[in-house]
Amino acid sequence: MDKRNWKVETMAVQGDYVAGNTESRVLPLYQSTTYKYDTCDELAKVFDLEQDTCMYTRLANPTSNAYEAKLNMMEGGVGAMATASGMAATAITIMNIAKKGDSILAAATIYGGSVTLFSTSFPDLGIDVIFFDPDAPAEEIIALAKPNTKAIFGETIGNPAINVLDFDKFKYISETLDIPFIVDNTFATPILCKPLELGAHIVVYSTSKYIDGHATALGGMIIDGGNFNWDNGKFPGLSEPDESYHGVTYTKAFGPAAFIVKARANLMRNFGMTPSPFNSYITNLGMETLHLRMERHCENAQKMAEYLKAHDMCAWISYPGLEGDKYYDVAKKFLPKGASGVMSFGVKGGRAASKKFIDSLQLVSLVTHVADVRSCVLQPASTTHRQLTDDELIACGVSPDMIRFSVGIENVEDIIADFEQAFDKCRNM
Numbered sequence: 001m002d003k004r005n006w007k008v009e010t011m012a013v014q015g016d017y018v019a020g021n022t023e024s025r026v027l028p029l030y031q032s033t034t035y036k037y038d039t040c041d042e043l044a045k046v047f048d049l050e051q052d053t054c055m056y057t058r059l060a061n062p063t064s065n066a067y068e069a070k071l072n073m074m075e076g077g078v079g080a081m082a083t084a085s086g087m088a089a090t091a092i093t094i095m096n097i098a099k100k101g102d103s104i105l106a107a108a109t110i111y112g113g114s115v116t117l118f119s120t121s122f123p124d125l126g127i128d129v130i131f132f133d134p135d136a137p138a139e140e141i142i143a144l145a146k147p148n149t150k151a152i153f154g155e156t157i158g159n160p161a162i163n164v165l166d167f168d169k170f171k172y173i174s175e176t177l178d179i180p181f182i183v184d185n186t187f188a189t190p191i192l193c194k195p196l197e198l199g200a201h202i203v204v205y206s207t208s209k210y211i212d213g214h215a216t217a218l219g220g221m222i223i224d225g226g227n228f229n230w231d232n233g234k235f236p237g238l239s240e241p242d243e244s245y246h247g248v249t250y251t252k253a254f255g256p257a258a259f260i261v262k263a264r265a266n267l268m269r270n271f272g273m274t275p276s277p278f279n280s281y282i283t284n285l286g287m288e289t290l291h292l293r294m295e296r297h298c299e300n301a302q303k304m305a306e307y308l309k310a311h312d313m314c315a316w317i318s319y320p321g322l323e324g325d326k327y328y329d330v331a332k333k334f335l336p337k338g339a340s341g342v343m344s345f346g347v348k349g350g351r352a353a354s355k356k357f358i359d360s361l362q363l364v365s366l367v368t369h370v371a372d373v374r375s376c377v378l379q380p381a382s383t384t385h386r387q388l389t390d391d392e393l394i395a396c397g398v399s400p401d402m403i404r405f406s407v408g409i410e411n412v413e414d415i416i417a418d419f420e421q422a423f424d425k426c427r428n429m
């Protein structure tokens, strides 16, 4: 049976793990840093990348490997590598292809942590990041590229702007510039969107969000589509010998898996942004219900968005699943199964009313997180964007009254009842 023909839901449940006779039916937790070998020659083969077994958990671990294989299968990649966090996945991905003197193109609307990584840490390493408006025409974005530009980066669904990526446009830019298209698919998951089928070459995740789904384990993942030609003269790190790994040339030795093998043998080996096996174990367990959770997240979010749109106390609402939303048509095209569970809205009465609304909620909690089973909210103006003035907030697309709302999988009637009592406390403010 070719597991690659399974539907994504079956892959989420079964994954690539096979239990032998009398062995654990559930993917076991290998809470071990180290692995025993019978002979020096055999261990040497592992060091030479000739034998693909575990020797030290910084590089590989059976639990993490099975979890990687599952997400890789669900995305349709040639290889995947789990990381300690979503930030680590993004950092390794860029550092695997860009070095001092290079630049990358990145959508300006990506996750705040990624903006900070790109606008401060990467320039310190000599890697420039050219930010662009993802809604700008392709030719305008192409014109920003330089000869040293090595990738284009965007998010399927932006956090917190909730904008949807136009895959056709990014694919066209990537092909025109002959650079890889990297996408952060955290908010969509492989259940709602499969970027590798839409022209992306590398997919990254913060698995801390929907993939784990229960807000218990921080983590990230990199999936290699194996569909970019690294031998085009722009990526000597992949197409020329790596002296740090006794002269291996990744494109020659590993063909389409060159990118992901280098990410592990070079970046992970040297930087050690490795997930704990326990986090891989628990995230893999969470993933077994990903398809069911995403279905309910989308269903509840759609109902909450429609409820908010019709509510007399709601000033505005942004959710790509709502007819009339700026991203409705793009979402219909690239997220046909649903627009995921995150939206933003404002309460009539401005910043103070939005604050009062959040403070009045009982079931829905105030947390610095999104995308888990429990409904939650955050007011960027009073928390993540607290240092900015109202004018500065508006300039970066965060209105002072914005509430970012991550819809959980509770019964939607209970979420609505909680919103009703909180809206009532904001009247006549």
Ligand SMILES: *Cc1c(COP(=O)(O)O)cnc(C)c1O
Pocket: 085, 086, 087, 088, 111, 113, 114, 155, 159, 184, 186, 187, 205, 206, 207, 208, 209, 218, 219, 220
């Ligand atoms: C949270 C998040 C990240 C960062 O992931 P961590 O696991 O918190 O390091 C990256 N991208 C997106 C879209 C996110 O929501």
